[in-house]
Amino acid sequence: MxxxxxxxxxxxxxxxxxxxxxxxxxxxxxxxxxxxxxxxxxxxxxxxxxxxxxxxxxxxxxxxxxxxxxxxxxxxxxxxxxxxxxxxxxxxxxxxxxxxxxxGPPAASMRKMGSKAGAKELMQAAGVPVVPGYTGEDQSPELLHREADRIGYPLMIKAAHGGGGKGMRIVRTSGEFLPNLESCQREARNAFGRDRVLLERYIEKPRHIEIQVFADRHGNTIHVFERECSAQRRYQKVLEESPSPFLTPGLRRAMGDAAVQAARAIDYVNAGTVEFIVGQDGGFYFMEINTRLQVEHPVTELVTGQDLVEWQLRVASGEPLPMAQDALGQQGHAIEVRLYAEDPDAGFLPGSGRLERLRLPVGMDGVRVDSGVVEGDTVTIFYDPMIAKLIVYGADRRQALARLRAALARCEIAGPKSNIEFLERLARHPAVVGGTIDTGYLDRHLDEFLSTTGDDAKLFVAVVVARLISAERGAWMCNSASNDPTSPWATPDGWRVGAPAVSRMAVTHRGERIVLRAGGHGGRYRVEHAGRMHEVEGARIEDGALSLRLDGEAMRVAVGGERGYWSVHDGERRLALAAAPLHDEHQGGAEGGTDRVVAPMPGRIVVTRVQPGDAVGAGQEVMVIEAMKMELSLKAPREGVVAEVRGAAGDFVEADAALVLLEVVS
The missing domain is CATH 3.40.50.20 (Rossmann fold)
Structure with missing residues (x-):
């Protein structure tokens, strides 16, 4: 070792x-x-x-x-x-x-998997099932079209080099083939420098199953069972679990054997993952081998009781595999999701910034948290915006899902926007609960997982009440430490001549600044929301829960927050507010929202498309910035003339910084 x-x-x-x-x-x-x-x-x-x-x-x-x-x-x-x-x-x-x-594996094994076309031919020769298709070197449009007609539709055109969902097109009829081929080749050439493509029969509503494999230098190759990764958005996994709710014991054995066969075909050593696409009829086909440890490896660790990183170290040091195939087994059920600094309601735009508040369910029964940040750390613009992996384990799938929902409810993130609410809706969705989700479901039905504009007035009022109680407790503590705590002027009861105190308060909710009236004390409060005054009685916070009677109706919610951030959770939905200055320093400024182009997040300017004095049209690209490993196109909000450009290529800019100003229309 x-x-x-x-x-x-x-x-x-x-x-x-x-x-x-x-x-x-x-x-x-x-x-x-x-x-x-x-x-x-x-x-x-x-x-x-x-x-x-x-x-x-x-x-x-x-x-x-x-x-x-x-x-x-x-x-x-x-x-x-x-x-x-x-x-x-x-x-x-x-x-x-x-x-x-x-x-990790030998370089030679990696190179054998470097080309999708070469990998598919290698697997086919080794007897591993592959999707019917064409992987030849002849890339003439005429031959590719004939091959597509032979394979049949629907059909997938896929870049032979690269990944990440780029250079892929689904073609459903022969007449659509050539335009999609040109588009796919152009995207592949721009992204990977090579425009070679391969053709594959497109499997409708497929499942994505991957098999963990391990091999040592003593001739031993085994599989460590499967992970299902069918919940995907644009080919990116968002929920992984083991065992798969789709596989039968027979199908699990057949896929495990095929994965071992694939690893042996490239003389594999150490940890790897063989990925398969599985049709609704149970037919499975090789996709690729990821020649590394996978981000979702913890679910395999929880159901097998093994430390896969330790296995990596032992195999790399020359030891044989710690266990034989027949000694391994699956027990219980594990699920993993990833908390990201991103905004699902804005097209999953990556976020960045200081984690002002970060509460994760560390120490909760059946919950494992893998994270590289703590409260006070910064999610930077330069790397993947993942905050933490949340992995849950249960005796069965039902318990694991229940623990996932409970663990997500305990999470609190303030600072950059996060995908917590998206994950909570995912964990409750019938397609996930029923184990029927396929790889395209999220893209087809994404609106079912995004924020709704439903009535959240009760939760809004509850958050405000939590803030009032917190402020009241702070005042009591401050006054009890004063020189004369018995003075009536040291009693924070909201009393004033003529009527109870109701004061103005400013908060931010989902990026919107809201000014409201609220006040009261001792469990009785009045909160104005959306033009209606709500009466609250019997409000009390105990053991992290707020109980109250809102307009005569009793309710109880989990509550969290401090230092200007408050949140409540009713078991299914969450709502959070942050304190805001009562006076909006941006209101009425010279630079109105229609006269400026701002950076949606911190980033680096890649290119400026305009100069002062240029005339621009509404929607015209004026600047491109790079953030979170992606390029963002910034466009003019209206027709006008450029008055000022603040920044040049290579400059780093902060979120909300005004980068291009238009001349104000008189």
Whole structure:
């Protein structure tokens, strides 16, 4: 076993590896970018070294800098985590050439999976089921069209190189083929530098099942059962579980055997994942092999009781696999979701900023939290905006879903927007509860999972009451410490001559600033919302729950928050408010919303399309910024003339910064 390893990654996966290493008595070395100087993986590792600037190209993708740190620190091996250089065959070769151990598969195995077309041909030769299609080198449009007609429709055109959902088109008729082919090739050429495509029969309403495989250098290859990842949005997984509610015992055995066969076909070593697409009839077909540890590996760990990172370390150090196939089994049910700083109601726009409040269900029965941030940390614009992985375990699927809903209800995030409400609706949706969701369901029915504009007046009033009680308690504590706590002027009872005090209060709700009237004391309050005054009686907070009678109707909600942030949860819905200045310093300013283009989030300017004096039309692109590994197009809000451009290519900008100003129309 190793004495010291370097972790060439960041975030929760780096923290995860550090945790296992610490349990095994292995010292850890972290690398970090300038943006991650205060990150949790830096604080938790035994040693840490800065390797460059905040952008991945300047740090985590610099294999030479990582190798230099490994050699200087005396590390014997490098764990790549997932993402960045984890599937980079050249980096794996460089690690081995430096006399260190790459904790992952051989570079040769990675290269065999580098091309979707080559991988499919290899699997087909090894007897692994593949989707009927065409993977040939002849890419003439005429031949591709003939092959498409032979394969039959619906059909998928897919870029042979790359991933992430780019360069993919679904074609349903022969007449649609050539325009979709041109579009797919153009996107593949721009994204990956190569426009080769492959054709596959499109499986309607498929399930996505992946099999965890492991192999050692002693000739042993096994599978560690399946994970179902059918809940997806634009080919990105949003919920994973094990065991799959779809598989029969026979189908599970057949897919496990096929996954082992696939791993052996490329001489695989260490942890990997064989991904299959499964039709409604149970027919399954090879998709790809991810030559690394997967982000959703914790669900496999919970149902098998094994530490897969420890397995990685033992196999990389030359030991045989810790267990044989027949010794492994599944017990119970596990589900994973990921909390992201993103706004589902704005097209899942990634977010960033300081985590002003972060409450996660750590220590809750049957709940595991893997996170790389704590309250007060910043979700930066440079990397994936994941806040934490929430993994739940139950004796069966029903209990696991119940624990997932309970765990999500306990989460509180203030600062950047998050996808908590989206995940809560997902965990209650009939397609998830019934185990019937397919890979395209979310894209077809996304509106069923997004925020609704239903009546949340009761929750709104409850949050305001929680704030009033909190303020009242603070006043009592302050006055009890005064020189004369018995003075009537030191009693915060809201009394005044003529009538109870009702004062103005400002809050923000889902980004909107709201001014309302509220007041009262001792459990009796009056709150005006949407033009109606609500009467509250018997309000009391005990054991984290607010009970009250609202307009004569009793209700009870979980309550949380402090320091200007309050939230309530009624068991199904949540609502949060943040304190806001009573006076809106932005109101009435010279730069109205129709006269400026603002940055929707912190980022780096990629290109400016206009200069002062240019005439622009409504919707015309005026600037492009890069944030969270994606480009955002900023467009003119109306027709007009550019008065000012604030920033140039390469500049970093803050959220809500005015970047392009139009001349004010008199």
């Amino acid at each position: 190793f004495d010291k390893i370097l972790i060439a990654n960041r975030g929760e996966i780096a923290c995860r590896v550090i945790r296992t290493c610490r349990a095994l008595g292995i010292r850890t070395v972290a690398v970090y970018s300038e943006a991650d100087a205060d990150a949790q993986h830096v604080r938790q590792a035994d040693e840490a070294y800065c390797i460059g600037g905040p952008r991945p190209q300047e740090s985590y993708l610099r294999g030479d800098a990582i190798l230099d740190v490994a050699l200087r620190s005396g590390a014997q091996a490098i764990h790549p985590g997932y993402g960045f250089l984890s599937e980079n065959a050249d980096f794996a070769d460089a690690v081995e050439a430096a006399g260190l151990v790459f904790i």
